[in-house]
Amino acid sequence: MPDTDPTLEADVFSRHCSSRDTMQDITSRWGLLALAALHEGPYRFGALRRRVDGVSERMLSQTLQRLERDGLITRTVLEQIPPKVEYALTDLGRDMAVRLVGLIEFVESTLPTVTAARAEYDARGTAGI
Amino acid sequence: MPDTDPTLEADVFSRHCSSRDTMQDITSRWGLLALAALHEGPYRFGALRRRVDGVSERMLSQTLQRLERDGLITRTVLEQIPPKVEYALTDLGRDMAVRLVGLIEFVESTLPTVTAARAEYDARGTAGI
Numbered sequence: 001m002p003d004t005d006p007t008l009e010a011d012v013f014s015r016h017c018s019s020r021d022t023m024q025d026i027t028s029r030w031g032l033l034a035l036a037a038l039h040e041g042p043y044r045f046g047a048l049r050r051r052v053d054g055v056s057e058r059m060l061s062q063t064l065q066r067l068e069r070d071g072l073i074t075r076t077v078l079e080q081i082p083p084k085v086e087y088a089l090t091d092l093g094r095d096m097a098v099r100l101v102g103l104i105e106f107v108e109s110t111l112p113t114v115t116a117a118r119a120e121y122d123a124r125g126t127a128g129i
Numbered sequence: 130m131p132d133t134d135p136t137l138e139a140d141v142f143s144r145h146c147s148s149r150d151t152m153q154d155i156t157s158r159w160g161l162l163a164l165a166a167l168h169e170g171p172y173r174f175g176a177l178r179r180r181v182d183g184v185s186e187r188m189l190s191q192t193l194q195r196l197e198r199d200g201l202i203t204r205t206v207l208e209q210i211p212p213k214v215e216y217a218l219t220d221l222g223r224d225m226a227v228r229l230v231g232l233i234e235f236v237e238s239t240l241p242t243v244t245a246a247r248a249e250y251d252a253r254g255t256a257g258i
Binding site: 010011013017019033052070092096099102106109113115116118121 | 138139140141142143144146147148149151152153155156158161162165166180181182183197198199200201221224225228229231232233235236237238239240242243244245246247249250251
């Protein structure tokens with residue numbers, strides 16, 4: 001993956017800008033839900049997996065690794081028997097999560113409108129047959 | 130795809146909630162960029178494809194179809210020779226795009242921090258070898 005040229009301004013429209021990668025990390029199906037869940041507070045792996053309904057262990061693990069690499073979450077091994085791993089947002093992750101939760105709430109609020117639009121579109125599509 | 134139970138509240142955390150589909154439509158790599166581009170004003174297909182750097186004709190076409198079905202954009206055939214197709218945001222699409230553009234601008238502004246975090250993470254990873 002090519003690194004960013006620091007003399008260029010970030011531009012998500014440009015295919016080579018690595019802000020696109022970050023955008024994908026935070027808006028991927030699981031990245032988004034993991035950040036939104038961690039916005040509720042720190043989670044251990046198993047509890048986070050139950051919260052993010054439908055994610056596999058492997059996918060959640062990969063997702064968390066990407067978010068940790070981006071500096072959005074921390075991974076702390078708790079010294080106990082058996083050892084537990086806890087995930088939490090960093091300050092940057094919190095700033096990101098606040099915006100994502102806002103977006104999620106907006107999308108949830110539009111669900112009736114979107115559902116109606118889909119039904120209308122599908123009816124239009126079959127009307128011509 | 131199962132339709133929503135209208136007696137349930139939208140909950141993107143639930144695997145069966147179709148707000149997850151909308152979320153994916155608007156935050157997919159190309160959905161996001163198409164909405165953000167149309168936030169600048171209406172676009173014809175070819176111009177939109179140039180703006181959304183890197184998208185194939187087929188992918189852009191599929192993306193626009195999903196966004197139209199969700200009621201976020203309109204597709205208008207302009208009566209001229211040769212006929213042209215113009216895409217524009219609906220009111221709902223504009224509300225969505227405003228939020229997405231805000232998110233994009235935030236992500237772009239975090240690029241130096243994220244890039245530094247990645248470098249640190251990668252250095253940590255190899256330090257142990």
